[in-house]
Amino acid sequence: MTEKTDGSRAKSADNDRTMMARCIALSAAAIEQGELPFAGLVCRGDKVIAQATNEVVQGGDITRHAELVAISKAQKVLGQKELAGCTLYSNIEPCAMCAFAARETRIERVVFSIRSPMMGGLSKWNVLRDSELSSAMPEVFGPVPEVIGGFMREDAEKIWESWHPLIWAAIKRRGYLDGEDADPALEHLHAIPERHSLIRKIFALHRHGPSLLRKFRL
Numbered sequence: 001m002t003e004k005t006d007g008s009r010a011k012s013a014d015n016d017r018t019m020m021a022r023c024i025a026l027s028a029a030a031i032e033q034g035e036l037p038f039a040g041l042v043c044r045g046d047k048v049i050a051q052a053t054n055e056v057v058q059g060g061d062i063t064r065h066a067e068l069v070a071i072s073k074a075q076k077v078l079g080q081k082e083l084a085g086c087t088l089y090s091n092i093e094p095c096a097m098c099a100f101a102a103r104e105t106r107i108e109r110v111v112f113s114i115r116s117p118m119m120g121g122l123s124k125w126n127v128l129r130d131s132e133l134s135s136a137m138p139e140v141f142g143p144v145p146e147v148i149g150g151f152m153r154e155d156a157e158k159i160w161e162s163w164h165p166l167i168w169a170a171i172k173r174r175g176y177l178d179g180e181d182a183d184p185a186l187e188h189l190h191a192i193p194e195r196h197s198l199i200r201k202i203f204a205l206h207r208h209g210p211s212l213l214r215k216f217r218l
């Protein structure tokens, strides 16, 4: 991991605030569509590649979580399944299903607002930070991404509270979604660099093999 200067760190934090504000605004728009206030963005630096709200109600499909829809759109926009160098923003900690998909895309960073102690792909099941996934199967799973949790949590909570104050109070009381008691040490987890793997190189060669062979007229 390259050492960031104070300037680039501040710029990155500013960009995270801009993108998360957009994600939180989008979670409010989800309510207008009859969905729960979930939203996700896939960005590369200050460029939004794709954004989505939940489409579970509209599609009658429980796999249409905002993060999965945003990931799917981003792959189509970029014309590739890998999202290395991209950040996934979510107003709620990605669930285990979305976290698993994110790891398969080799996403570089995940930034979320409200923790999800019952369903989260970090708080409940350590999918986002499971280093064994990438060390054992580096050809399938990306290196452990940087994760920033609890980011702009109070802003994100205001949308849920405005959606339904009583239900939001019950959700918090039952501990479905929360974050007030989160350990500050777990708010920012740095990426774990990928180990050079022979098998990943072989897979990469296999993927790019035909074009390389054509290039060198072999």
Ligand SMILES: [Zn+2]
Residues within 6 Å of the ligand: 065, 066, 067, 068, 094, 095, 096, 097, 098, 099
């Ligand atoms: Zn999910």
